[in-house]
Each structure stands twice: as structure tokens, then as C-alpha cells.
Amino acid sequence: MKLPRIPSPVTISAGFSGLGRALQESLGAREFGAEEGQRVIEFFGADPPECVFCGSQEVARWDHLVAIMSGGETVLGNIVPACQACDDSKRAEPFEEWMLSDVPRSPKSRGVKDIDRRVKRIEAYLQHFGYTPRCLEERLDKRELERLAAIRWRLQVLREDIEALSCDYRARTSLG
Numbered sequence: 001m002k003l004p005r006i007p008s009p010v011t012i013s014a015g016f017s018g019l020g021r022a023l024q025e026s027l028g029a030r031e032f033g034a035e036e037g038q039r040v041i042e043f044f045g046a047d048p049p050e051c052v053f054c055g056s057q058e059v060a061r062w063d064h065l066v067a068i069m070s071g072g073e074t075v076l077g078n079i080v081p082a083c084q085a086c087d088d089s090k091r092a093e094p095f096e097e098w099m100l101s102d103v104p105r106s107p108k109s110r111g112v113k114d115i116d117r118r119v120k121r122i123e124a125y126l127q128h129f130g131y132t133p134r135c136l137e138e139r140l141d142k143r144e145l146e147r148l149a150a151i152r153w154r155l156q157v158l159r160e161d162i163e164a165l166s167c168d169y170r171a172r173t174s175l176g
């Protein structure tokens with residue numbers, strides 16, 4: 001008999017990391033739909049579409065070249081088609097460094113041959129759509145930056161309060 005999936009835990013850490021991402025994303029542009037997706041595929045010209053980092057045709061995701069957490073936005077010029085292996089391996093690292101690095105499942109570690117050509121193609125893509133990544137510090141004005149700092153501080157305090165409550169409760173009830 002096949003049972004339903006065991007509920008996965010939402011850890012305090014995962015909750016706050018989601019909140020941090022939502023905060024970051026709420027302070028940036030999101031102008032990317034099916035039409036923009038089509039323009040990206042046309043720019044790279046592969047049919048069927050392929051992962052811009054390794055050439056795999058198992059394109060599973062749209063990846064942010066500059067990660068949301070590094071100030072990247074969801075706009076033409078910052079979104080590329082990627083396979084799952086590349087997207088999971090890349091995380092928030094700059095794409096060029098990551099592609100040529102030895103981190104597990106990077107294009108270089110997987111023996112992708114034409115990395116230099118691929119890097120140049122991605123750079124041409126950034127240029128074509130005129131995307132210049134600007135971090136939050138450059139996009140927010142002084143007052144907004146102060147508000148952001150205050151929110152981050154409150155999040156930190158809140159997180160510590162939640163962790164302390166959870167810890168005390170688990171100690172009292174021997175939940176470990």
C-alpha cells in the first residue's frame with residue numbers, strides 16, 4: 001500500500017531564509033513572463049532549448065544569473081534556461097567563476113568542453129538586453145536603506161526569540 005508522503009519539516013532556518021528571499025525579491029523588478037522567456041530562447045538560438053551553462057537539453061528551470069540574494073532581478077538579461085544540475089550547483093556564485101570552478105557538478109567538474117564559448121555567449125546576452133546588476137545598496141535611497149537595516153535587525157531578534165522558545169520547550173518536554 002502506498003502511503004501519502006511524510007510531512008517534511010519547516011525548520012526555523014528555512015522559514016527565515018524564505019522570508020529573507022521574499023524581502024529581497026519585493027525590492028526588485030519582476031518583469032518576466034512567457035513572452036520574455038521566448039525572447040531568451042530565441043537569443044540563444046538552440047532548438048530544442050538547452051542549458052546555457054552545460055548544453056544539456058534537460059532544461060528544467062529559469063535561473064537568475066545574478067542571484068536574488070545578491071540583488072539580481074527577475075528581468076530579461078538576468079534569466080537564463082538551465083538544467084537542474086547546474087541550477088542546484090551554482091547557488092549564488094558569479095556564473096563565470098562557478099562554471100570554471102571545481103565545485104561538485106559545475107560544468108568544469110562534469111567535463112563540459114566549450115566553457116569559454118559559453119561564458120562569452122552569456123556575456124553577450126547580458127549586453128544584448130542591457131542588464132546591469134545593481135545591488136540593493138545602489139537601488140535604495142538612504143531612508144529606505146535605514147528601514148531595511150531596521151527590518152533585518154528585527155528579523156534577527158525574532159529568530160533568536162523563536163529559537164529560544166523552541167529550545168526551552170524541547171528541553172522541558174524532553175523532545176531533544
Ligand SMILES: [Zn+2]
Nearest residue numbers: 051054083086
Ligand atoms: Zn546545465
